[in-house]
Amino acid sequence: MRSTIDRDTLVRLCERVEGAQTRAYAIPKLTNEYSELAMADSYAIQMALLERFLEQGHKLIGWKAGLTSKAKMKQMGVEQPTIGFLTDRMARPENSVISTSDLVHPRVECEIAFVTKAPLSGPDCTAAEVMAATDYVMPAIEVIDSRFAGFKFDLESVVADNSSSARFVGGGRPRYANELELDTLGVVLEKNGEMVEMGAGAAVMEHPAEAVAMLVNILAELDRELPAGSFVMSGGITAAVAVQPGDYVTARFQELGSVSVKFG
Ligand code: 0L1
Ligand code: MG
Numbered sequence: 001m002r003s004t005i006d007r008d009t010l011v012r013l014c015e016r017v018e019g020a021q022t023r024a025y026a027i028p029k030l031t032n033e034y035s036e037l038a039m040a041d042s043y044a045i046q047m048a049l050l051e052r053f054l055e056q057g058h059k060l061i062g063w064k065a066g067l068t069s070k071a072k073m074k075q076m077g078v079e080q081p082t083i084g085f086l087t088d089r090m091a092r093p094e095n096s097v098i099s100t101s102d103l104v105h106p107r108v109e110c111e112i113a114f115v116t117k118a119p120l121s122g123p124d125c126t127a128a129e130v131m132a133a134t135d136y137v138m139p140a141i142e143v144i145d146s147r148f149a150g151f152k153f154d155l156e157s158v159v160a161d162n163s164s165s166a167r168f169v170g171g172g173r174p175r176y177a178n179e180l181e182l183d184t185l186g187v188v189l190e191k192n193g194e195m196v197e198m199g200a201g202a203a204v205m206e207h208p209a210e211a212v213a214m215l216v217n218i219l220a221e222l223d224r225e226l227p228a229g230s231f232v233m234s235g236g237i238t239a240a241v242a243v244q245p246g247d248y249v250t251a252r253f254q255e256l257g258s259v260s261v262k263f264g
Contacts, residue, residue, distance in 0.1 A: 068235025084163030109236030122220030172257030
């Protein structure tokens with residue numbers, strides 16, 4: 001993927017996204033000002049943001065696939081999956097209270113996370129290769145946070161905003177992936193004790209390992225590999241659910257236990 005965006009514009013748009021993420025304020029979608037933003041430019045902004053965070057001492061611990069289910073694509077009016085990076089500063093413990101004052105439009109998603117034991121590289125990475133390179137899978141809740149005003153954006157703006165990555169909580173019962181049928185594995189999302197969403201792994205590109213393969217192939221286009229020991233979230237199985245202070249959510253996964261988190 002080759003970006004043609006000039007250096008000054010890249011830095012300006014990256015700083016705009018960084019400011020909105022770190023100080024939790026809404027900004028207009030980037031394409032309002034820079035209408036010619038192409039996907040390669042958006043990933044260049046995302047990679048520049050990653051470099052800035054690494055310089056500030058954040059640690060890259062993995063990646064996430066976004067917009068991988070039809071429910072999510074329909075909810076957001078887009079037709080293409082994306083990826084984003086995950087750092088140690090985004091991780092939160094199970095049952096902790098996540099502060100919403102640090103977030104703009106927090107929403108939660110139930111995801112199957114993969115932890116790898118061997119490196120993966122594209123192009124042409126397959127779901128079978130992902131399964132062979134997976135150490136174990138575990139349930140996760142992703143807290144996404146689009147920084148764009150009114151939750152109005154396009155794919156180019158979302159990718160530059162690190163695919164709305166904000167927080168994530170892993171937990172439950174880690175299991176070897178090859179002992180499970182990840183496509184028929186069910187999940188129920190409860191908010192404040194009420195069931196709000198349900199689905200099965202196949203909602204994510206027919207099988208969550210397909211989403212991880214897609215992510216590895218996008219990484220290859222960015223001249224990157226997925227190292228062993230990476231934590232990878234394969235994408236929301238259901239539509240995302242908005243949360244506010246006082247809410248608590250639990251994602252109950254068949255075979256993998258449950259993950260809970262509160263919002264303050
Ligand atoms: O995790 C994801 O599915 C990425 C979502 C990006 C768009 C949004 O903020 O809903
Ligand atoms: Mg997600």
